[in-house]
Amino acid sequence: xxxxxxxxPTVVGPYLAGALGDQRWREVTVELIAAGMSNLTxxxxxxxxxxxxxxxxxxxxxxxxxxxxxxxxxxHRVISALGPTTVPVPRTLHLCTxxxxxxxxxxxxxxxxxxxxxxxxxxxxxxxxxxxxAIGEGLVDVLADLHAVDVEAVGxxxxxxxxxxxxxxxxxxxxxxxxxxxxxxxxxxALAARLAETVPTxxxxxxxxxxxxxxxxxxxxxxxxxxxAVLDWEMSTLGDPLTDIGMLFVxxxxxxxxxxxxxxxLTTLPGFPTRREAAERYARRAxxxxxxxxxxxxxxxxxxxxxxxxxxxxxAAGAMAGKDTSGYAERIGPCVELGxxxxxxxxx
Numbered sequence: 001x002x003x004x005x006x007x008x009p010t011v012v013g014p015y016l017a018g019a020l021g022d023q024r025w026r027e028v029t030v031e032l033i034a035a036g037m038s039n040l041t042x043x044x045x046x047x048x049x050x051x052x053x054x055x056x057x058x059x060x061x062x063x064x065x066x067x068x069x070x071x072x073x074x075x076h077r078v079i080s081a082l083g084p085t086t087v088p089v090p091r092t093l094h095l096c097t098x099x100x101x102x103x104x105x106x107x108x109x110x111x112x113x114x115x116x117x118x119x120x121x122x123x124x125x126x127x128x129x130x131x132x133x134a135i136g137e138g139l140v141d142v143l144a145d146l147h148a149v150d151v152e153a154v155g156x157x158x159x160x161x162x163x164x165x166x167x168x169x170x171x172x173x174x175x176x177x178x179x180x181x182x183x184x185x186x187x188x189x190a191l192a193a194r195l196a197e198t199v200p201t202x203x204x205x206x207x208x209x210x211x212x213x214x215x216x217x218x219x220x221x222x223x224x225x226x227x228x229a230v231l232d233w234e235m236s237t238l239g240d241p242l243t244d245i246g247m248l249f250v251x252x253x254x255x256x257x258x259x260x261x262x263x264x265x266l267t268t269l270p271g272f273p274t275r276r277e278a279a280e281r282y283a284r285r286a287x288x289x290x291x292x293x294x295x296x297x298x299x300x301x302x303x304x305x306x307x308x309x310x311x312x313x314x315x316a317a318g319a320m321a322g323k324d325t326s327g328y329a330e331r332i333g334p335c336v337e338l339g340x341x342x343x344x345x346x347x348x
Contacts, residue, residue: 004032006062007042019094059106072105075233081154114218114228126224129271134225136273142227144285147206147241160238162205170195177306180313187336200292202240210235213251246296260334297348301339305332
């Protein structure tokens with residue numbers, strides 16, 4: 001059996017056998033999924049089992065983490081609460097808060113079968129522009145549906161403090177940047193200060209995903225445009241939903257663009273809606289005024305730059321389980337400039 005960092009199968013197996021009440025889990029194989037740069041995600045399969053028998057285990061990074069970051073209890077809670085809603089999420093199976101097991105809290109959820117598209121679609125999938133447009137529109141529609149969830153009805157009324165959320169987010173990510181500085185970056189400091197001076201009035205509050213994008217979703221293999229599951233809820237809270245739109249556009253390059261924040265180039269393919277088209281669709285479905293959208297895009301680039309700085313710092317400390325983070329530091333400066341351009345020039 002392999003022994004990936006952070007999830008020793010000789011520990012995970014016996015624990016799951018007891019937690020899930022099924023002795024077939026006593027011996028397992030554990031595979032670290034080579035995606036994501038924050039919380040660690042593993043596929044756990046019982047000995048002799050097939051991929052259909054596998055479950056997913058999520059835990060924080062193996063090194064020191066910042067306060068309030070990588071909270072497994074919150075991530076498990078929001079996914080569990082959204083289970084009965086129209087927002088597609090995996091079914092949660094178990095939460096472990098006993099840090100003596102793996103050294104940190106973790107949870108287990110069902111493995112959803114879907115297309116995880118990052119750099120390209122599988123051959124034969126979403127080949128037509130109309131199918132790619134459906135995927136883009138599906139992403140927007142699911143996000144609008146998330147923001148429409150009645151937080152009291154799903155038991156999440158106390159999941160965050162929506163009052164003053166946007167201003168508090170600027171302070172939080174400024175503090176996170178201060179805690180993980182790789183070097184002096186006066187342009188990043190200036191962007192943080194300008195954002196703090198120009199926080200717009202929040203129109204409404206709701207559940208915020210915090211890092212919503214195409215490659216944090218699983219697509220239906222049989223129906224492009226249908227989202228099977230939204231993943232990576234570690235940044236979710238109650239707050240201003242437009243912060244999710246701003247962050248989505250950080251990851252939404254258009255044809256001919258080369259963005260340092262581009263984790264996936266798929267939205268550049270023919271058929272995908274432009275950012276402006278996506279914004280208009282969201283506004284119609286959510287009934288929201290997007291006149292302050294530029295601020296939210298500017299903030300999102302600032303947040304992205306702070307996140308990348310954190311990844312660079314954790315990598316330098318050896319807390320990224322061997323993941324390749326080369327070139328990440330070089331993305332920070334260009335993202336700061338895109339944030340400034342959105343805030344000052346209206347370039348979304």
